[in-house]
Amino acid sequence: MTTTIALDGGALRPLATADAAPLALMLAAMDPWTRLGYSASALERYLDREDGALSRWIIQRHGETAGVLALRSPWLRGPYVELFAILLPHQGHGLGGTVMDWAAKSAAEVAHNLWACVSDFNTPARAFYARHGFAEVAPLDGLVMPGNAEILLRKRLK
Template identity: 35%
Template sequence: MSKPTIRPMHSDDREAVVHLLGESDPWTTLGYTKEDWHRIFCPIPQGRDSYVIEFDGRVAGIAIVREKFLLGDYLELLGIAGWARGKGFGARLLGHIESIVFGRTNNLFACVSDFNAAARAFYKKQGYQEIGPMPNFLIPGSAEVLLRKTAGPARGKGQ
């Protein structure tokens, strides 16, 4: 039995990432298409840290982090393939991101769609606090909820 591997995203991962995001919620509900994802990932997002988690030679998930957001870093994207959900890959990938982020800053922020109950429960289980909603942020009638996980006050690490 192989173990999942986390590594920086390469351009060879683009098709697998586009496929996993293009066929899953919340992104389909938010109106993102495979064409949108092709544009976003061609080239790989610049100025950000992009990681994939791989299992049995397949990309099981993607995470993108932007440094320096609200006295911390921002998890721009965390996506797990449908076939890989419920197997701990999301928690493992998020834990990897957190170990990097909390080595340089005390705060990690993320957003989750208000209608995405599974993601909200996932982040809560991982220790994230819901800060507040941003109504009509991506689509009408829905809010993006800002989340924060902290290792302490921002002034505690070189901010």
């Protein structure tokens, strides 16, 4: 499997089976997953299931687990950021932007787009993606939960 990738202020390493349960517990305790009703067990199954089109990465900062990135490729003429989270103690240090810049640079090697979705109520995430060059493309009403929309985002790479 791929080795650790050094980033300014952190690193990416492939997610291991042992990472799934503790990471799922942390994700289930934070928004948007709490508000959307995702359980730790459902998130653990997602993180640990076999899926050849999904690369999952642990984001590290100072040797600690700081978050997770899951990229689906191929997708709609470019990779899709299927799951992205920086855990609360590691937010506000620029690590999320560094990881997103890495994802865009990697995607640009093979595609013209990088895609993501964000819950309509997740104002901080919407602002984050906008700062990193993503445009809101379309609302997907009721995709995850009735009464809420997921906003499809696109970053043009070329």
